[in-house]
Each structure stands twice: as structure tokens, then as C-alpha cells.
Amino acid sequence: MRFYLSTRKPWNSVYTTEDGQVIYKTTTPWKICERKTSIERIVPNKEVGDMRDEFAHLAEVDHGVFSSSQIRYGGQDLVTREFFRKGAWSWRGRRKGRMFTGPDGIEYRWKLGVHVPELCLNDSIDTPVARYHRSSLGILSPAHAAYLEVFPIGEHMVDLIVVTFVYIERLRQEEEAQRPRGGGGS
Structure with missing residues (x-):
């Protein structure tokens, strides 16, 4: 299953299926010192012939600037430093990822790649x-x-994957922006 994004910013995008059906919509208004992403999910229309998309609130990600970020999802307020467990350090001096336990009781790990994140089972073969x-x-x-x-x-658990992806990719891009660029010395 693929969700195509309308922008390069997953926190400000429309997610559509391969056949063009909108499924998710994320919005992050620009405000100084406040970064909240609202995530909405399409609600199926009950009226035959009504072609308007209707959305329902799915989650909210509060990207903390001076405090820990929070995710409001499924009726819970999840503090990210408690919901996600940080992985061990890699040989390059970076964290290997963020682990969380899914609704099925299985542990998952978002690997924060250099260019893109990947979600894996936290097992021996990823x-x-x-x-x-x-x-x-x-x-x-x-x-x-x-x-x-x-x-x-x-x-x-597609909804949870989308919600955690929005948080993780923003975190990954912020870390990428802070990394020193190679090459070009004197």
C-alpha cells in the first residue's frame, strides 16, 4: 500500500492512494514557538452520490521546542520521550532509531536513515x-x-504508522539540518 504525498513535508501534505483517493491530510500552521501538526483521516460518505471528502480528527503532534514533544492519538496524550525508546548509538555517533510498542504488543523501530526513515520490526533481521x-x-x-x-x-496499524511517521520525519529532517556538511574545506 502506498500513500503519495502532495509535498516534501509530511507534516504539511495530502496523502493519496495510488488511484488518487485522499486518505490523510496533515497541516502545520506556521507560528513562532508553536509547532502543532493536525492529522485528519477521510471519513467515508454515507450518502450515495455525495462526492465531497469529509475528514475527522485523527491525531495531533505537538513538536516541542523547549519541552518534550507530545502525540495525541487514540484518546491518549503520549509524551514522545516515554512513548519512544531511543536505540543504541551507531558507529557513526548517531542513534539507531526510536522504538515503540504497537497495539499488537510487538516492538517496532523507526530507523532514522541519512535520507529517509524506515519502520521495521525490532527483530534480528529488521x-x-x-x-x-x-x-x-x-x-x-x-x-x-x-x-x-x-x-x-x-x-x-496504518493510522499509527502515519502518525509516528509525521513525527519521526520532522525529527529526522531537523537532525539532518543540524549535521555539518562535508567537503569544501580550505
Whole structure:
């Protein structure tokens, strides 16, 4: 299952299926010192012939500037430093990811890759659950919009995957922006 994003910013985007059906909408109004992302999910229309999309509130991610971030999802207020467990340090001096326990009692890990995050089972072989693909202009590979790919093993918790992805990708991009750029010395 793939969700194509309308922008390169998963926290400010419309997520559509391969056939163009809008499923999720994320919005993050620009405000100084306040960064809240609202995540909405499509609600099926009950009236035959009504083609208007209606959305229902799914979650909210409060990206903390001076305090820990919070995720409001499923009637719970989840403090991210308690919901996610940080992984061990990698040989490059970066955290290997953020772990959380899913609704099925299984532990999952968002790997914060250099360019994209990937959700895996926290097992010995890193079984893939979801993967983000950046957009491509079609130079080295076929052109495509950015998309979040959810493998069959994760389809039972797609809403949670989208919510945690929005948080993780923002975190990953902020960490990427803070990393020193290589090359170009004197």
C-alpha cells in the first residue's frame, strides 16, 4: 500500500492512494514557538452520490521546542520521550532509531536513515514494515512523487504508522539540518 504525498513535508501534505483517493491530510500552521501538526483521516460518505471528502480528527503532534514533544492519538496524550525508546548509538555517533510498542504488543523501530526513515520490526533481521521514498525527478530512476509505502505486515496499524511517521520525519529532517556538511574545506 502506498500513500503519495502532495509535498516534501509530511507534516504539511495530502496523502493519496495510488488511484488518487485522499486518505490523510496533515497541516502545520506556521507560528513562532508553536509547532502543532493536525492529522485528519477521510471519513467515508454515507450518502450515495455525495462526492465531497469529509475528514475527522485523527491525531495531533505537538513538536516541542523547549519541552518534550507530545502525540495525541487514540484518546491518549503520549509524551514522545516515554512513548519512544531511543536505540543504541551507531558507529557513526548517531542513534539507531526510536522504538515503540504497537497495539499488537510487538516492538517496532523507526530507523532514522541519512535520507529517509524506515519502520521495521525490532527483530534480528529488521523486517520492513513501512518505508518513506523521497520524490524523484526521473534522472536516475523513474519520476515519482514522495510516498510512504506500508507493507502488508503493517496494514493493521496504518493510522499509527502515519502518525509516528509525521513525527519521526520532522525529527529526522531537523537532525539532518543540524549535521555539518562535508567537503569544501580550505
